[in-house]
Amino acid sequence: MRKLKVLIIDDENLICWSFKKRLDKNLYEVLTADSGENGLEIFEAQLPDIIFLDNKLPGMQGLEVLQKIKTINPETYVVFMTAYGTIESAVKAMKLGAFDFINKPFTFEEIEKVLQQIREKMELENELQVLRRQHAQKETFDHIVGTSPAIREVVQMAKKIAKSEASTILLLGESGTGKDLLAKVIHNESSRGNRPFVTINCASLPETLLESELFGYEKGAFTDARQQKKGLFEIADGGTVYLDEIGEINFALQVKLLGVIENRTVRRLGGTTDINVDVRIIAATNRDLEEAIAQKTFREDLYYRLKVFQLTLPPLRERKEDIPELIQHFIQSFSNHFRKQVKGITKEAEELLVNYDWPGNIRELRNVIERAVILESDEYIHTESLPVEIRSKPTQKSVRVTSGDFYDIEIPDEGISLAELEKVLLEKALEKTNYNQSKAARLLGITRDSFRSKKKRYKL
Ligand SMILES: Nc1ncnc2c1ncn2[C@@H]1O[C@H](COP(=O)(O)OP(=O)(O)OP(=O)(O)O)[C@@H](O)[C@H]1O
Ligand SMILES: [Mg+2]
Structure with missing residues (x-):
C-alpha cells in the first residue's frame, strides 16, 4: 500500500509531536494543525487519507470541523479524540461519519490498532473497486x-x-x-x-x-x-x-x-x-x-x-430508428469519460445524424459523438459540433431539373458523377414510361439500341 497521509488536528503540541515521533515514517506522512481552521486549510490543500481530530479546540469545535471535512470528502477516515470521556460528543461524531473515536489519554497501541483497521478497510475498498470495475467491463x-x-x-x-x-x-x-x-x-x-x-x-x-x-x-x-x-x-x-x-x-x-x-x-x-x-x-x-x-x-x-x-449484423442505415438511442448512449459514456456537462442533443443535430448514411456504421457514429462531446460547450450537442460532411451533405443528392426554356441544374458542392446521373435519368425515364424502353429512349432523345446498351451497362 502507498504511504498514507495522516493529519493531526490538536492544539496540544505534545500530542502532535508524539504522533510525528511514533508513527512509522515508511507507512505514514504526518501533517499537523493546531486549530480547526488551520486543519481545514491543510485538509483542502493536502487531502489526507486519515485525520485524528480533537474535540476541544480553540476556535471552531471538533464536531463542526468533522462536518465540514465530511462534506468536502466523505471518504476521509476521521478518528475523533475526546478528552474528558464525554460519550455524548463521541456519539455525535460517529453519527456524522467518524470512523472511530478514542478517549484521551490514549496509548499508541490503541492508535496503531485503529490505523490497522483503517488500512484493512482501505484494502477491502480497493479490492471491491477492482471487482466492480471488472464486473462493469464484462460486456453482456x-x-x-x-x-x-x-x-x-x-x-x-x-x-x-x-x-x-x-x-x-x-x-x-x-x-x-x-x-x-x-x-x-x-x-x-x-x-x-x-x-x-x-x-x-x-x-x-x-x-x-x-x-x-x-x-x-x-x-x-x-x-x-x-x-x-x-x-x-x-x-x-x-x-x-x-x-x-x-x-x-x-x-x-x-x-x-x-x-x-x-x-x-x-x-x-x-x-x-x-x-x-x-x-x-x-x-x-x-x-x-x-x-x-x-x-x-x-x-x-x-x-x-x-x-x-x-x-x-445489419448496417446502421438499415436500422435508423436505433440512431437516437445510440447517440444518447455515446453521449453519456463520453460525457462521463471527459467530465463534460453534455447530456443531450438538439433536435436539429439529431435529425442530421439520423439522415446521414453512416458508411462506417456504429464506429463512425461513436467517433462523431466523441468529437462532438469534446467540442461542445453547451449541455446539448448543436449542429456546429458535427463534422462538416454530416452538416452539409444531403443524403439524397438532389439535382433538380426543371424543364422550360433552360435547365436549372444545381451541382452540389462535392460534385456529382455524370455516370451516376445518367443512371438515374434512365431509371426515371423507365418509371415514367411504365418500363417501355422505346418510349423511355425517346424521352431522353436517344435511340432504343443506345438506351439498351446503357441500361445493360448500369445493370438496370
Ligand atoms: N449495438 C451496439 N451498441 C453499442 N455500441 C456498439 C454497438 N455495436 C457496435 N458498437 C460499438 O461500435 C464500435 C465498433 O464496433 P466493432 O468494433 O464491434 O465493429 P466491427 O464490426 O468489428 O468492425 P470491423 O469490421 O471494422 O472490425 C465499438 O466501439 C463498439 O463497442
Ligand atoms: Mg472488428
Whole structure:
C-alpha cells in the first residue's frame, strides 16, 4: 500500500509531536494543525487519507470541523479524540461519519490498532473497486444498444447460439457494425465465460507469424524457436478463439483451420503429437465470402463449416430508428469519460445524424459523438459540433431539373458523377414510361439500341 497521509488536528503540541515521533515514517506522512481552521486549510490543500481530530479546540469545535471535512470528502477516515470521556460528543461524531473515536489519554497501541483497521478497510475498498470495475467491463447482451427489429432479431439468435454447444460461429457485417462486440458478448454469456477469450486479427500478421501464433511451436521448429511456445488454440482451451478478418487467411492456413474444426486437435509447428483442444471458434469478416469462393481465394469446405451458425449484423442505415438511442448512449459514456456537462442533443443535430448514411456504421457514429462531446460547450450537442460532411451533405443528392426554356441544374458542392446521373435519368425515364424502353429512349432523345446498351451497362 502507498504511504498514507495522516493529519493531526490538536492544539496540544505534545500530542502532535508524539504522533510525528511514533508513527512509522515508511507507512505514514504526518501533517499537523493546531486549530480547526488551520486543519481545514491543510485538509483542502493536502487531502489526507486519515485525520485524528480533537474535540476541544480553540476556535471552531471538533464536531463542526468533522462536518465540514465530511462534506468536502466523505471518504476521509476521521478518528475523533475526546478528552474528558464525554460519550455524548463521541456519539455525535460517529453519527456524522467518524470512523472511530478514542478517549484521551490514549496509548499508541490503541492508535496503531485503529490505523490497522483503517488500512484493512482501505484494502477491502480497493479490492471491491477492482471487482466492480471488472464486473462493469464484462460486456453482456445488455451492452448491445438498439431496439430495432433488425438488431433484436440478431440478438435473439445470438442468445440461443451463445448458450448452445455450437462450436463454430460466423459473424458477418460491414465494418463497424459491432462484430467484435457481439463476439465478446457471446463468449461472456456462454458457459465458457470464465475461460479465456483470445482474439487475433488475421489481417494484421504476416502469414508465417499468424500460423505460429495460432498453433504454437516446438523448440527448434525453426531458427528463432528457442523455446517451446503454446499456440492460441491451446491457450484458449475451454474458452473462445475469435478470428477477426477470417477472409484474409491464405489457403494453407485455411486447410489447417478446417483440421482444427473437424478434429478438435492442434499440432504445434515442428511437433509430432496432436493436442486436444476444447475451443469455440468465432470467425468474423466484412468481406463477401461467397465472392471470395468464386474468386478461389476462400475454400468452400471451410466456409460451409463456419457458416452453420451465421449471424449478420445489419448496417446502421438499415436500422435508423436505433440512431437516437445510440447517440444518447455515446453521449453519456463520453460525457462521463471527459467530465463534460453534455447530456443531450438538439433536435436539429439529431435529425442530421439520423439522415446521414453512416458508411462506417456504429464506429463512425461513436467517433462523431466523441468529437462532438469534446467540442461542445453547451449541455446539448448543436449542429456546429458535427463534422462538416454530416452538416452539409444531403443524403439524397438532389439535382433538380426543371424543364422550360433552360435547365436549372444545381451541382452540389462535392460534385456529382455524370455516370451516376445518367443512371438515374434512365431509371426515371423507365418509371415514367411504365418500363417501355422505346418510349423511355425517346424521352431522353436517344435511340432504343443506345438506351439498351446503357441500361445493360448500369445493370438496370
Ligand atoms: N449495438 C451496439 N451498441 C453499442 N455500441 C456498439 C454497438 N455495436 C457496435 N458498437 C460499438 O461500435 C464500435 C465498433 O464496433 P466493432 O468494433 O464491434 O465493429 P466491427 O464490426 O468489428 O468492425 P470491423 O469490421 O471494422 O472490425 C465499438 O466501439 C463498439 O463497442
Ligand atoms: Mg472488428
